[in-house]
Amino acid sequence: MPTPLVVSDVAKSFTMHLRDGIKLPVIAGVSFSIKAGECTVLGGPSGAGKSSILKMLYGNYAVDEGQIIVSHEGGLIDLANASPRTVLAVRRQTIGYVSQFLRTVPRVSALDVVAEPLVERGEDREAARGKARALLSQLNLPEKLWALPPATFSGGEQQRVNIARGFITEHPILLLDEPTASLDATNRDVVIELIAAKKAAGVALLGIFHDHDVREAVADRIIDVTAFAPGKLAA
Amino acid sequence: MTDEPLLRVSALSKFYGSRVGCDNVSFDLWPGEVLAVVGESGSGKTTLLNCLSTRLLPSSGTASYRMRDGQFRELYRMSEAERRFLMRTDWGFVHQNPADGLRMTVSAGANVGERLMAVGDRHYGKIRATAVDWLSRVEIEQDRIDDEPRAFSGGMRQRLQIARNLVTGPRLVFMDEPTGGLDVSVQARLLDLLRGLVTDLGLAAIVVTHDLAVARLLSQRMMVMKDGRVVESGLTDRVLDDPRAPYTQLLVSSILQV
Numbered sequence: 001m002p003t004p005l006v007v008s009d010v011a012k013s014f015t016m017h018l019r020d021g022i023k024l025p026v027i028a029g030v031s032f033s034i035k036a037g038e039c040t041v042l043g044g045p046s047g048a049g050k051s052s053i054l055k056m057l058y059g060n061y062a063v064d065e066g067q068i069i070v071s072h073e074g075g076l077i078d079l080a081n082a083s084p085r086t087v088l089a090v091r092r093q094t095i096g097y098v099s100q101f102l103r104t105v106p107r108v109s110a111l112d113v114v115a116e117p118l119v120e121r122g123e124d125r126e127a128a129r130g131k132a133r134a135l136l137s138q139l140n141l142p143e144k145l146w147a148l149p150p151a152t153f154s155g156g157e158q159q160r161v162n163i164a165r166g167f168i169t170e171h172p173i174l175l176l177d178e179p180t181a182s183l184d185a186t187n188r189d190v191v192i193e194l195i196a197a198k199k200a201a202g203v204a205l206l207g208i209f210h211d212h213d214v215r216e217a218v219a220d221r222i223i224d225v226t227a228f229a230p231g232k233l234a235a
Numbered sequence: 236m237t238d239e240p241l242l243r244v245s246a247l248s249k250f251y252g253s254r255v256g257c258d259n260v261s262f263d264l265w266p267g268e269v270l271a272v273v274g275e276s277g278s279g280k281t282t283l284l285n286c287l288s289t290r291l292l293p294s295s296g297t298a299s300y301r302m303r304d305g306q307f308r309e310l311y312r313m314s315e316a317e318r319r320f321l322m323r324t325d326w327g328f329v330h331q332n333p334a335d336g337l338r339m340t341v342s343a344g345a346n347v348g349e350r351l352m353a354v355g356d357r358h359y360g361k362i363r364a365t366a367v368d369w370l371s372r373v374e375i376e377q378d379r380i381d382d383e384p385r386a387f388s389g390g391m392r393q394r395l396q397i398a399r400n401l402v403t404g405p406r407l408v409f410m411d412e413p414t415g416g417l418d419v420s421v422q423a424r425l426l427d428l429l430r431g432l433v434t435d436l437g438l439a440a441i442v443v444t445h446d447l448a449v450a451r452l453l454s455q456r457m458m459v460m461k462d463g464r465v466v467e468s469g470l471t472d473r474v475l476d477d478p479r480a481p482y483t484q485l486l487v488s489s490i491l492q493v
Contacts, residue, residue: 084455
């Protein structure tokens with residue numbers, strides 16, 4: 001089985017054209033790979049570029065240099081240079097992502113927000129809603145909220161909708177950007193269980209967890225992102 | 236899913252005398268894809284849309300469209316009659332002002348039915364049943380079917396225009412500021428409706444808008460235009476979250492946060 005994701009020599013900076021074109025280097029020389037059935041954790045203080053790495057792997061940030069090789073439908077694709085259409089196909093079939101914040105759409109119910117990724121992958125809408133119900137109840141989201149659009153939910157409620165949406169599919173790679181940040185202890189434990197189940201199913205996970213207990217519980221390996229600080233490249 | 240695009244656009248330019256409408260625009264559009272074209276007034280986005288929909292002929296460049304038989308046809312070499320047929324059947328055009336896309340003095344039902352008759356439907360009962368079905372899909376009450384759109388609110392008119400365009404099962408829909416001029420709450424409802432219809436029907440669409448939130452909600456891909464040229468293009472969330480071109484950065488940083 002090929003390595004699901006290999007990152008080599010990736011660099012990223014932001015050029016702020018509105019501020020006289022100053023260049024803000026974020027990260028450089030990023031190289032690592034993740035394994036199926038393992039949860040790899042990106043460690044390091046805020047601002048070290050952890051989220052930027054996840055966003056590049058999801059095609060949400062452009063990549064300045066380097067390669068991101070992902071195993072997609074039996075072939076290998078360099079996400080750093082892939083066309084938008086290819087990135088969309090990779091998101092549909094191969095890489096799932098739980099972002100920090102839920103981007104809500106007016107008038108779409110929480111249940112359908114969660115079921116949507118499955119429907120996009122061609123699953124029957126009712127079957128997808130069934131799985132969405134199971135996940136939302138596992139995450140203790142009160143049933144009376146399921147039919148409502150999540151825009152007015154609390155932070156923790158929105159995050160659980162977001163987690164359910166990310167975990168509902170069977171993507172072989174799953175990126176997690178602080179999925180437990182605004183959850184109580186009970187729900188944190190549910191997320192730890194969900195992650196364990198994904199590992200058992202052979203999913204390669206890559207996440208950011210500021211919560212020490214969660215990190216201890218899920219991490220197989222920690223990559224210190226400060227090693228990729230721009231300017232440290234020489235070694 | 237097919238591996239061939241629905242529309243191939245290559246080096247399309249339109250000049251109005253010495254003034255640039257749009258300059259050297261190229262892209263491919265695949266079935267089921269929604270492409271947003273953003274930019275401020277005068278950026279050339281509407282000129283581009285009008286060229287693509289053959290309402291306007293470009294000064295140079297080509298656009299070829301994959302017909303239902305799988306053959307690509309060069310749009311600007313078709314006869315006027317062929318282009319009109321395409322416009323009536325396989326394409327839709329949603330105007331910013333519904334009055335431009337509707338017949339204001341015939342009933343709502345007839346506005347929808349007319350497009351069906353244009354593709355050869357003749358059975359009155361069937362046409363009326365389809366019209367009723369489409370009005371309900373765009374959330375217009377059945378008892379309004381015999382009313383003229385003159386008696387409708389702006390939001391209802393826009394929903395009627397959408398029904399009129401989609402009733403023939405087009406594969407490509409052009410939209411020019413489809414939510415422009417509507418109240419915010421009406422806009423949200425229309426966006427949600429459009430988003431659902433586009434997904435359910437697997438439509439390809441080219442949406443011109445100056446509203447980045449509309450682009451974010453509706454499109455997967457985005458082109459940013461300035462002075463007739465494409466200054467940046469890519470995945471919609473990539474362009475909005477990591478804008479690279481100076482002009483895109485200016486646009487994104489000008490969004491008002493609520």
